[in-house]
Amino acid sequence: MTDTSALPAVAIAVAPNGARKTRADHPALPVTPDELAACARDCLDAGAAMLHLHVRRADGRHSLAAADYRPAIEAVRRSVGDALVLQLTSEAVGIYAPPEQIAMVRELRPEAVSVALRELVPDAGHETDAADFFCWMARERIVPQYILYSDGDVLRYLDLRRRGLIPPAGHGVLFVLGRYSQGQRSAPSDLLPFLAAWHGGGELTAGVPWSMCAFGAREAGCALTAALLGGHVRVGFENNMLLPDGSTATDNAALVRGIAERLQSLGLAPMTAEALRTLYHPDA
Template identity: 60%
Template sequence: MTRAYALAVAPNGARRTHVDHPALPMTPDDLGACAKACLDAGTAMIHLHVRKADGTHSLEVPDYTAGIAAVRRAVGNELVLQVTTEAVGIYTPEQQIATVHALRPEAISVALREVLPDAAHAPAAEAFFAWLWREQITTQYILYDTEDVAHYRRLRASGAIPAGRHWVLFVLGRYSKGQLSSPSDLLPFLSAWGTGSDALREDPTATPWAMCAFGPREAECALAAVLQGGHARIGFENNLYLPDGSLSPDNVASLSVLTAAATPLALAPMTADALRELTR
């Protein structure tokens, strides 16, 4: 029996440019073409970063509107389109929230430590979480370490993050020069999350989780996650290299490393509609 996993592509991120890789998608048209190619490679979701005219990171509504339109022209609803709220040290929590309110996208990702950096931001952040749930905007809460996992657990226990309509992303490492992730980096997250419990794995109401990793062992980390019942995000945002250390030609080649390893193990990437059902 084949088991399905969600495969997401993070094709560009907020920091890299064509100086880092000539195939990095920067413009709306680039993003549309990349989305179509990654859909054909088995991707269910695109994690969308957009840029200003000068190529720098943007959370501006007009920039997002253009990027979203280009992706939808290319793939229709065949990919879940996830808008990032990543601040990159530029945008405040208030600005992050305002962008999402204006866009009302299908899905977003949000780092707990960015939108809720301290107790003073709790009322606005918790109102935001409740609004996302009411508006049926699928949210992926980004967790960078076990402290973030514990924070997420507290928010769930208090009801600040309602059950359902969301999933989480474990980040195996940091956005820092020379960061190299290893499959063992997943272990502290799994211990804090409790995925070693058969009851949690078998509970249909359990919150789905995914991971992303840095460096040439990205696909190896992803396969470890999928084997543990999780899901994977792969792409040039976090890693430009293939397992042999050579430069990956494009995002599709990076995705294909995982799918080629997973297929003989009866693991297959799910469709966008299956992912929507998983995270509803």
């Protein structure tokens, strides 16, 4: 077995289900708490450091209800303990408004949560409530990952940072390459506008971990490009179910394992959850 302890490390997050897909898309899509717990264990063994969690109502629809989240959180923690960073989603999916998204996080107080700036701060009228929420998360040491869908979103993030609406530490960002659309395919070059805007932020982006996710069979190529450029990666059925050769992955762990193996071939190692937590909170 290769000793990876001295290699530069890259965090692999897995997004195993998302808000939109069903078993009609893939029979191994994990939805129930027990299925998510088993997926978490398999993805941990494959090299993941973080699980990005979506849950569903009894009728299969996307949910941000605490009552739907709790059984899944408990099942995953029973399965893997603290060996994965557990990140909840606050995605609206056209169902939830900012006050409801914020209320879920305040009630559950998760270890980590993804928040889309476009959703939480759609305009200047939402800035005060969003800033209060972002500062509360910083005080509670909840790790937000700000979801950025374009270089324009990166510039918006930088503006909020400059004005102090987003605290300077204890968070990360996710660059989303592509969109939810039929036949969507991302390419490694899609990352370039994000990075141009990001590096233009100067000291505002220093020490803030960035990650990316991508759609389609070039997910792996996008992920490896990001890793070589100093970023971290998210893979999984939420955005892609295809292996690099275009065939369908058997499960989420197959996508994680493929990325972990390719990282090691490039002299990079999958990061552990413990190391990822230190990345966000080096003073811990």
